Amino acid sequence: MLRVMTWISLRLGRRAGRVVLHLIASYFLLFAPASRRASRNYLRRALGRPPRWRDLYQHFFTFAATIHDRVYLVNHRFELFDFEVHGEDTLRRLLAGGKGLFLMGAHLGSFEVIRALGRRDTDLRVAMVMHQDNAQKINAMLAAINPEAVQDIIGLGHIDSMLKLRERLDEGGVVGMLADRTPGNDILYPVPILGTNANLPSGPFRTAALLRRPVVFMTGLYLGGNRYAIHFDPLADFSTVARGQRDAAVEAAIARYAALLDHYCRTAPYNWFNFFDFWQPAPTATPPKAG
Amino acid sequence: MQDNQKPTVSSTAALQREVAELMIECLNLEVTADQITPDAPLYGDGLGLDSIDVLEAALEVSKRYGLQLRSDSEDNKHIFSSLRSLSDYIAAQRTR
Numbered sequence: 209m210l211r212v213m214t215w216i217s218l219r220l221g222r223r224a225g226r227v228v229l230h231l232i233a234s235y236f237l238l239f240a241p242a243s244r245r246a247s248r249n250y251l252r253r254a255l256g257r258p259p260r261w262r263d264l265y266q267h268f269f270t271f272a273a274t275i276h277d278r279v280y281l282v283n284h285r286f287e288l289f290d291f292e293v294h295g296e297d298t299l300r301r302l303l304a305g306g307k308g309l310f311l312m313g314a315h316l317g318s319f320e321v322i323r324a325l326g327r328r329d330t331d332l333r334v335a336m337v338m339h340q341d342n343a344q345k346i347n348a349m350l351a352a353i354n355p356e357a358v359q360d361i362i363g364l365g366h367i368d369s370m371l372k373l374r375e376r377l378d379e380g381g382v383v384g385m386l387a388d389r390t391p392g393n394d395i396l397y398p399v400p401i402l403g404t405n406a407n408l409p410s411g412p413f414r415t416a417a418l419l420r421r422p423v424v425f426m427t428g429l430y431l432g433g434n435r436y437a438i439h440f441d442p443l444a445d446f447s448t449v450a451r452g453q454r455d456a457a458v459e460a461a462i463a464r465y466a467a468l469l470d471h472y473c474r475t476a477p478y479n480w481f482n483f484f485d486f487w488q489p490a491p492t493a494t495p496p497k498a499g
Numbered sequence: 500m501q502d503n504q505k506p507t508v509s510s511t512a513a514l515q516r517e518v519a520e521l522m523i524e525c526l527n528l529e530v531t532a533d534q535i536t537p538d539a540p541l542y543g544d545g546l547g548l549d550s551i552d553v554l555e556a557a558l559e560v561s562k563r564y565g566l567q568l569r570s571d572s573e574d575n576k577h578i579f580s581s582l583r584s585l586s587d588y589i590a591a592q593r594t595r
Binding site: 371418 | 555576
């Protein structure tokens with residue numbers, strides 16, 4: 209199925225592929241009540257008004273469009289797109305340190321445009337870290353689109369992947385994570401996003417704190433047509449944080465991350481791709497680790 | 500490199516205790532060294548560590564005993580499965 213879609217997209221062009229996207233967005237709008245409910249709950253917060261059907265449609269279409277564009281980006285068809293990049297100076301300054309850094313994004317916009325930008329403009333390679341099951345799924349998908357792209361995904365889960373991640377950083381590399389979802393038993397922090405507390409996982413930030421690296425926020429927002437706006441914002445720097453101050457620094461970083469999510473959700477509301485109840489209360493009380 | 504060889508040296512109770520204390524201190528665990536059974540799993544049900552905790556312990560242990568940990572070593576899963584296997588590995592590979 210994915211191979212067929214990839215073939216249509218690459219042979220018949222982006223415009224033909226996008227006709228299919230309208231069908232996909234319509235399908236979700238009509239036949240996916242759970243996603244529709246999640247979309248409506250989110251859009252009410254982000255837009256500050258009751259969402260209309262066309263808002264929901266726009267939301268699903270944006271999601272489908274970014275996934276579709278991944279086919280081109282993974283195949284290096286950068287000339288099809290118009291990227292505007294904000295905050296590149298910050299990124300370059302921190303990279304010049306040579307000790308690597310973390311890029312933390314969210315299910316907000318497209319992270320593939322950021323990886324693509326790295327490949328196009330520099331020899332910078334962003335290795336995305338994600339939970340093992342997702343890593344396998346994504347690797348299978350990338351293999352269908354472009355076999356060369358596979359190696360840039362690190363599956364999280366046990367000590368090997370953590371050591372691999374550290375080796376990447378030691379080589380001055382960039383490690384990307386989507387820090388808005390938890391893979392499982394993680395310590396959660398309640399932080400306000402769009403006016404209501406959401407529970408964010410602490411794992412990504414604990415990892416960055418433990419490995420004492422700078423963290424830069426990233427998002428690749430889809431603006432419609434062939435336009436993307438890529439943003440890099442300084443988020444935290446754990447380079448000099450001692451062990452005793454680590455928990456407080458992690459907490460501050462999560463608060464800053466939440467504020468950035470809040471900001472970009474309001475700026476580009478249709479780019480939020482968490483189609484589930486993101487603001488649900490934590491299943492059990494999970495206080496931060498003592499000490 | 501001896502990375503892929505199974506350690507042939509068994510750790511002593513004293514070393515196991517030392518490693519347990521190192522982990523308790525570095526991870527702020529609310530147990531005493533006596534309470535950590537050598538064969539209980541470090542992950543999940545045993546000590547309840549997650550992969551970030553295990554990484555922290557791994558970094559601490561490698562610094563203390565001069566070990567070279569590598570991501571492509573096939574034994575990592577075994578080494579970090581319990582206090583005993585970790586201590587056995589240290590006993591076999593330590594450089595200080």
